[in-house]
Amino acid sequence: MNMHGGSPTSLDEAGLIKRVCSGDVNAFELLCTRLEGPLYGYAYGMVRNSHEAEDIVQESLFRLYQAMRARKLRPGGSTRSFLFAIAHNLAADNRRRARPSVPLEDSFLAQHNGATESSLLREQLNRALADLPANHRSALMLREFGDLQYAEIAETLGASLDEVKVWIHRGRKRLATLLDRDGQYLGKNVHEL
């Protein structure tokens, strides 16, 4: 079977971006379906509240569209890292407005116990994430949900490559000590063995 030569169809990410830049909303919708999942994962990991995470996702996507239409995207730059940079900044703003994030979600979950059976595991993870330093959490979330390369994460966070490498490692390692094998949160005072 011939698998080489020929031109790619226009529905790869680059093709979609081109279409969006010329105002194709359908193309943007398709692009959104590809980006929103990872973006939500990232935003949720940062703010640990599903309302806020949804808001961040929607605001980031909207700003991405505006930037694309205004052709403000840096040529050659990654759309994905641009989008996550917006989300990162929105999440940081959110944090500055300072709300105790964990209890809100907990009480909310308690009211909806029947509908959110898997919330326990999520909640455990949630608590553990709250214990990570912000840099470590950001870098790790960008890696796991954004699927960004270390270099892109460094650019997004305005950090050096070495810093990113260390943050991701420390973040993961801390989570590994905070959560046992079954995903149970062991408490803030656990120290690395």
Next chain:
Amino acid sequence: MNCNDANLSAYLDQELPAPDRRAVEAHLRACPDCAATLKDLERVRTMLLTQAIPMGLHGPVIDRIRKEESTPSQKFRTYAIAVAMIAVAAIAGYAAFRHFNAPMSGPPESHAPIVAIDRDNSRGLDQTVIAQNDTTLDGTPVAAPPTALPETSLPLTLTGTLLGGDPQAVLKNNDTGEQHIYRPGDSVLDEVILQDVQQTRIILSNRGDLEVLTKGPGVIASRPRLDGRWQLAVLVDDKVVDYGDTLTFEETGGIVRVTDSNRDDFGEARLDGNILVVTRIEGGDEIGALRGTFNNAFTEVVMSSPELSASLASDMSLPDPENHSYAVKLSRIDENSPNQDPRAILQARLDEVRAMYEPLRDYAKAHNGQFPSALSLLIPDYTASTDLYASRDDRVVTYVSGQALPQTRSFPGIPGCSNSPDPGQALLAHEAELQQLWGGPAPFVPNLIEVAYRDPDQIVTLSAQGSTSSRSMMAEFEALATDATAVAAQWSAMIASDQNNLKQLGLVNKMFANENCEYTMPGFCTVYPEYLSDTNVLTSPWHEAGILSYEILFRAMTEEDLEAMAVDYLAAQGEVDFNDPALRARAQSMVPLMYNIEDIPAVGGKPATRNVLFLDGHVERMSISDFDERVGPFLR
């Protein structure tokens, strides 16, 4: 490398350059602590990746964009369209979206699980609901998947599954509220054992009776990431008849980028529930819309389409395309058992045989170029034991004694092209001299060692010059003679191998011409070993080793002369347009340069053929009548 190094995470993320990666791998083998840390890091990653990912969040964004982009003049039109569309959208909105998502033609899939947000359920965390839709898009009911097993009445809730190499299920005990992760074989309650984890349900053995526990609405549905290497195989009537390339998947938010074994772009696919939808195949336009449903563990997907069948039938010369079902299968390569991959097996075998050369060469260098008369003479000066050469259950090693290191004379090149009165003649004279030295038209180096491997059957040879090569066993091919499909598959593999030989010879010729005043090679002896290092490419798979299978048509001529000749030929046919900018390329593509000396024999109802290499480097297989028509005029 010291312990506690951040390199472990970078290693997990495939962010390390090759030397560092190897250092980490070496360290991991030696340091159980770091190996355990790596396991912990992987566990954390798995936990994060099993989180629910909601879909459809962009809906309000798109509404907002559409609203803002509607200028007053557009508004009426938009409104009119909107009225018309709302009615349609109410019924088929999702279908339309899916159609947009799957731009290639093909029948609409009917069994796709629909991922939707359970918005009314809650504004809570777990918004992904995976439900098997029970009707097709046109409303026809779809047969429900067979669920012969009864739903369990145990006080358990399935809150998540993780599939892949290490399947896991997250179960909550409704009585105690405790939640734990279980693996198949684990005891969940007294006399209740987890038997199997599937994507949306698990199988429990409750006091010996099998029962099903299905995920409720509003729970996390998860699957393993598809990242990793996948083996492409061609199926005819559900049987593997050929293996293709090893592909690498890189998954980003449900989009899978596919690269081939050279890490070149191969295409892109999209994941729709457990359905892989191929959205692009590099250069594979004729294959049509391809999609396939993953197995429960997401380790295998089979895809087919009418276009693919037609393409496979013609490319692989398989018989009766109408009466057989064709498909391609992608199977995840388990990196822990690389033996699954036929290429890895072959590579390991070639390496194994290559390692046999060094002691033999060292011996020959110390003994006037003569290889030992028996392998035991290598002990103890050149190797500690002959285990390296031993026959085993899976291989038979044959050593050919009485040979010497091959003598080569390197080609001095044409001294200053413009100064030489007749470079073509000088080249031919040099070739004639070398042919005398080699005793024939090809610089065959005799084989020192032949290793016949079992399962899969292959013969790997080691030449006196140290090169290794492999071929499938001819005997095996003949034994297959009763199975038409298998014969055809083997035959097409041999055709491909023959064409590959000619392509390599085409490259040899190009390299030679580039460095020698654009003259074609004068023969096979001149180009050895500077341009042609592996003389095995001189033998087609139909011939025994050491037989020259190809003829060169135009020796020691310039490309310019050959092009002029082709143009003259076209002119004589009245088919030439001298203003055509592509004339030169056209001429190059029609001048035959090398071809099979003998016809490739007819087999399985296929007529005899020949492969021909053209001046521009392309290789074509043609029937004998085509050969006479297209190559014949140049022979005369």
